[in-house]
Amino acid sequence: MPATRDLVNELIAKDSIVIFSKTYCPYCKMAKQVFESLKKPYTAIELDDREDAQDIQEVLGEITGARTVPRVFLNGECLGGGTDVKKLFESGELEKKF
Template structure:
């Protein structure tokens, strides 16, 4: 069954913070560590453990303008990748979004 945009949007809406990630990606780890520091629960969708990763990444590319991981969403809003999350955290803006 092909992955649909609706499925990806449901995933994005499934938690306050949703991170599309790969287990071996250092930027993904960076993003997750920021939320761990904030004691903010998140849903990590580990694409390298899924058969439909390519389809999901293609849809994320359409939604966010890039297919790279991590793709981090807070309350359904795309906030960027690992470096973006770290920068938002350091500036105090990330806490405001939560």
């Protein structure tokens, strides 16, 4: 899956905030709402709209240790999932990362 790995790395590098998401996932919505409340634009990669979703989740599993969504990246660093992002936001740590 080197092509998928390249694609994932490219997507992560392209924007400062990238959320690998599924449109119906409540944790994905939670993560997006955090960035919306901070007025920070993000790029959402909606995996349920993609044919290569399975492959992308495999690669995310390899690089982040989890294949679950959301996988949230800020400046190339994986912040984790929806709950992780919400905790960072509530503690004030998230703003320090910008």
